[in-house]
Amino acid sequence: LKIHSFLTALQGVSGIHRFLTDPADCWAYGVDNSKEHHLPDAVLFPTSAEAVQNIVQACATYQVPLTARGRGTGTPGGAVPIFGGVVLCFEYMNRIVKTYASDRVVIVEPGLLNGDLQKAVRQEGLFWAPDPSSQDYCTVGGNLAHNSAGPHALKYGTPRENTLGLVFVDGQGRLIKTGVQTSKGVVGYDLTRLLIGSEGTLGIIVEATLKLLPLPEKTITLQVFYRSIEDASMAIIRVLQSNIMPAALEMMDSGSLALIRQHQSLAMPQEACAMLLIELEGTSAGAQEAAEYLTPLLSGEGFSQLHKAETAAEKSALWAVRKALSPTLRQIAPNKINEDIVIPISEIPTFVHFVETLSHKHQLSIISFGHAGNGNLHVNILYDAENLSESKRATICLEAIFDKVLALRGTLSGEHGIGLLKKAFIGRELSQNTLDLMKSLKHTFDPHGILNPGKIFP
Numbered sequence: 001l002k003i004h005s006f007l008t009a010l011q012g013v014s015g016i017h018r019f020l021t022d023p024a025d026c027w028a029y030g031v032d033n034s035k036e037h038h039l040p041d042a043v044l045f046p047t048s049a050e051a052v053q054n055i056v057q058a059c060a061t062y063q064v065p066l067t068a069r070g071r072g073t074g075t076p077g078g079a080v081p082i083f084g085g086v087v088l089c090f091e092y093m094n095r096i097v098k099t100y101a102s103d104r105v106v107i108v109e110p111g112l113l114n115g116d117l118q119k120a121v122r123q124e125g126l127f128w129a130p131d132p133s134s135q136d137y138c139t140v141g142g143n144l145a146h147n148s149a150g151p152h153a154l155k156y157g158t159p160r161e162n163t164l165g166l167v168f169v170d171g172q173g174r175l176i177k178t179g180v181q182t183s184k185g186v187v188g189y190d191l192t193r194l195l196i197g198s199e200g201t202l203g204i205i206v207e208a209t210l211k212l213l214p215l216p217e218k219t220i221t222l223q224v225f226y227r228s229i230e231d232a233s234m235a236i237i238r239v240l241q242s243n244i245m246p247a248a249l250e251m252m253d254s255g256s257l258a259l260i261r262q263h264q265s266l267a268m269p270q271e272a273c274a275m276l277l278i279e280l281e282g283t284s285a286g287a288q289e290a291a292e293y294l295t296p297l298l299s300g301e302g303f304s305q306l307h308k309a310e311t312a313a314e315k316s317a318l319w320a321v322r323k324a325l326s327p328t329l330r331q332i333a334p335n336k337i338n339e340d341i342v343i344p345i346s347e348i349p350t351f352v353h354f355v356e357t358l359s360h361k362h363q364l365s366i367i368s369f370g371h372a373g374n375g376n377l378h379v380n381i382l383y384d385a386e387n388l389s390e391s392k393r394a395t396i397c398l399e400a401i402f403d404k405v406l407a408l409r410g411t412l413s414g415e416h417g418i419g420l421l422k423k424a425f426i427g428r429e430l431s432q433n434t435l436d437l438m439k440s441l442k443h444t445f446d447p448h449g450i451l452n453p454g455k456i457f458p
């Protein structure tokens with residue numbers, strides 16, 4: 001009844017491209033990459049900020065839950081409307097509002113795909129640094145809501161470091177503008193960075209002012225093999241203690257290499273048990289110099305082979321292998337728990353040794369790879385959910401991994417966020433006082449509790 005009155009109230013409101021209410025049409029909008037599902041009562045496609053304001057105001061009046069949705073690639077279930085209500089889809093708010101190329105600033109709507117943004121600004125010799133592997137099919141709005149990033153966060157940062165301002169609609173339907181269009185600014189509280197990573201629970205982002213960077217003149221990719229993951233980890237520490245900051249520094253463990261051997265054609269030495277992918281960017285001379293400087297640092301204990309990729313084809317083949325790893329995991333086990341923990345760089349050797357021991361003890365494959373330069377590892381526990389014993393052991397491993405991460409001064413999520421799946425664990429990292437303050441912020445932004453309810457907090 002509530003939803004019926006809500007939809008009636010919105011009849012005639014301009015700026016809504018489509019309403020879906022038939023369960024068969026709404027079904028696909030109830031699921032995301034978490035594979036959790038809940039059917040929404042309605043799916044709305046706004047085309048303007050004003051329409052979003054009207055929808056939020058109607059949701060507040062009729063107490064209808066509202067879940068924003070980019071393209072549903074998020075992993076912790078953030079876009080799943082667990083209490084039904086409305087899913088607000090940004091497919092038709094995907095314009096580039098204005099580019100100020102000489103100021104290195106672009107203003108965009110939230111439904112713009114990250115990949116489409118990159119293509120557009122590349123013509124001006126610029127790029128937006130956040131580069132999740134899913135960039136061709138995830139939105140800027142989703143990237144901001146999860147603070148999603150990719151390999152190049154190492155040198156250039158995440159959306160938090162690459163977003164100057166936002167326009168968002170709060171839980172009362174008010175339009176709020178935050179931030180600046182300049183490279184510096186400290187007027188009032190930093191609501192931009194508060195909204196980024198808030199997973200659609202504090203406000204609905206309707207516009208973003210993004211900071212762009214100049215495309216590098218030259219990129220060199222180094223592929224380096226080691227005899228053990230500990231040897232590779234020590235090389236990472238040596239590189240990050242040097243004067244050279246790679247644009248990206250990715251690591252793959254022996255399980256990842258076994259997968260690559262099985263499913264992809266990539267030549268690698270037989271003894272290799274770990275691989276680093278290192279990207280160096282700058283002027284032509286600068287990138288070459290950086291590669292020469294790093295080579296002896298990479299060739300320490302356990303070193304097996306170094307290959308320098310310079311042609312575009314060679315480089316994209318290497319990155320294709322790295323990007324294919326996550327989807328390939330689904331081919332070898334029916335289920336995976338995919339975590340994206342972060343630990344201080346100096347603790348990588350201790351952590352990877354811990355995971356190997358855990359994997360042997362519980363007889364489960366645990367495959368780790370990812371943005372090792374940030375200490376951000378995708379730890380994948382592979383198991384069969386239909387096998388009760390395996391499921392139980394997978395949960396034991398997950399709990400042990402989280403405890404170890406926190407004991408090593410790490411954090412439970414580097415880029416995926418908390419959403420639905422990780423909310424039970426948030427209290428392990430944040431104190432009750434911190435959680436209480438966050439909840440009171442949530443209440444201030446969203447007094448009716450309609451924005452993505454049931455997420456983040458246990």
Ligand SMILES: Cc1cc2nc3c(=O)[nH]c(=O)nc-3n(C[C@H](O)[C@H](O)[C@H](O)COP(=O)(O)OP(=O)(O)OC[C@H]3O[C@@H](n4cnc5c(N)ncnc54)[C@H](O)[C@@H]3O)c2cc1C
Nearest residue numbers: 070071072073074078133139141142143145148149200205
């Ligand atoms: C194959 C694959 C590879 C991936 N690789 C990476 C990676 O390398 N790095 C990484 O960080 N992530 C990665 N991801 C996860 C995912 O792509 C990112 O989290 C992405 O930012 C989600 O964008 P989306 O448009 O799909 O958002 P959705 O999944 O639709 O939504 C994500 C969250 O954002 C909220 N939201 C969406 N739009 C708005 C808005 N306008 N205002 C407020 N809240 C909003 C939603 O409510 C939800 O809580 C990967 C996913 C897949 C499937």
